[in-house]
Amino acid sequence: MSNRAKNIIVLLLVGALVALAGCEKQEDAGGEAAEKTEEAKSEETTDEKEEAEVEELVFAFQPQANPEALTPDAEKLAEHLSKEIGVEAKVFMPTNYAGVVEALRAGNADVAYFSGWPYLVAHKEAGAELVVVEERDGKPFYYSQWYVSKDGDVDSLADLKGKDIAFTSPTSTSGYLFPLAKVIEEGLVEKQGDPKKFFGEVLYAGGYEQALKALVNGKVAAAAASDYAYDRYLNDEERAKIEVLTKQGPVPTHGIAVRGELSDEMTEKIKNALLTLNKPENKELLKSVYGAEKLVARTHDEHVGALSKALELVGDKDDQKAAEDKKADQDKKADQSK
Incomplete structure (x- = not known):
């Protein structure tokens, strides 16, 4: 190979290396610029959040x-x-x-x-x-309880098979989640199963007071509520009619x-x-x-x-919200019919 050809090859290689270095520098600069842009956007969003005036x-x-x-x-x-x-x-x-x-x-x-x-x-x-x-x-915690009538024939959760019961709401922690988990733990309802396959009618009463009074008034055989609801929402005469069947928790x-x-x-x-x-x-x-x-x-x-x-x-099911929406619709229709 002639010296001239060798020189041309060397020049081409040098040129290629220079071009490659330039590209890498551009990419680095572009990456840094992009990062700075994202950081600026993030800082801008944070500033907007912090500076937003709440009236x-x-x-x-x-x-x-x-x-x-x-x-x-x-x-x-x-x-x-x-x-x-x-x-x-x-x-x-x-x-x-x-x-x-x-x-x-x-x-x-x-x-x-x-x-x-x-x-x-x-x-x-x-x-x-x-x-x-x-x-x-x-x-920072309390307990959930299943309550039953003192004059009833329920001595265990198993005795509630086919009987009407009251939860407070399908999104209540102590009035639904923990009491139902207790029933599942005892093997009476399948894991993430439908409680209606074990109980009779399942009432979502709307709150602790409503659930407990449904029990006191004989509308259901058992009700789920917090431990403190017993003293807070019932009078002496009402408390004398019911007792605790099971206790579950602790509940946050x-x-x-x-x-x-x-x-x-x-x-x-x-x-x-x-x-x-x-x-x-x-x-x-x-x-x-x-x-x-x-x-x-x-x-x-x-x-x-x-x-x-x-x-x-x-289970964290979407149908729990649907059940609550249904309960709200039922209440609305009941109010309109009065």
Whole structure:
């Protein structure tokens, strides 16, 4: 090969290397530019979230007893929090548990006070973030119980085969999830099975009080509710008619969560305002809503980890929301017919 040919080959190789290096540099520069653009967008989004001014907060309260009876106390609590936070506040009182979750998801509520299972759904579907939880008897949990009539013939869960029973709601933690999980654990209903294949009529009463009074009034053979509902919603005469059949749990206490779009600054203000309810002069105000004794800060993982086993047994089914929607429609039609 001539010297001239060799020189040409060398020049071509050098040129190729230079071009390749240029391409790599361009790619690196392009990648860095893209990363900076994404970072800028992220920072811009964060800044927008943090700088968004909140002029009004909507507090949603999970229904347990008669919503109309709960509303005045809820409004007093919201008024107190409004003064502490420095923004206007109003109360939203849905007719069922699913309404609380949907309000957060749709941005129609900013803060929600609800039980563990609906909170989990809201965390998943609406990005809800837990800020504080209740303490009862000094603990962030309570128990679910099956109640039966003292004069009845039910001595075990197995005796409920074919009998009418009352749950509170298909999305209630202590009034559905844990009591049904107990029935499944005893082998009376298949894992993630339909409770209607074991019980007679399954009534979704709408709250603890309604479920317990359905039992007291002889409409059902058993009712599921929280342990504290017995003292809170029944008088002495009514309590004398029923007794506890089984106890299951522990169940995470109710928590208060905010929708994910609220800024960190506003979330902190809400948390601090809620914790002022622990002051001696505010204790009765806190207790008036759901009977809580104290609020404490607690993380998502700390508080709802115990739900996993019950959810695995019962299943997180879409038809639970459908059942609740059906119950709401039935109530609406009943009201219209009056």
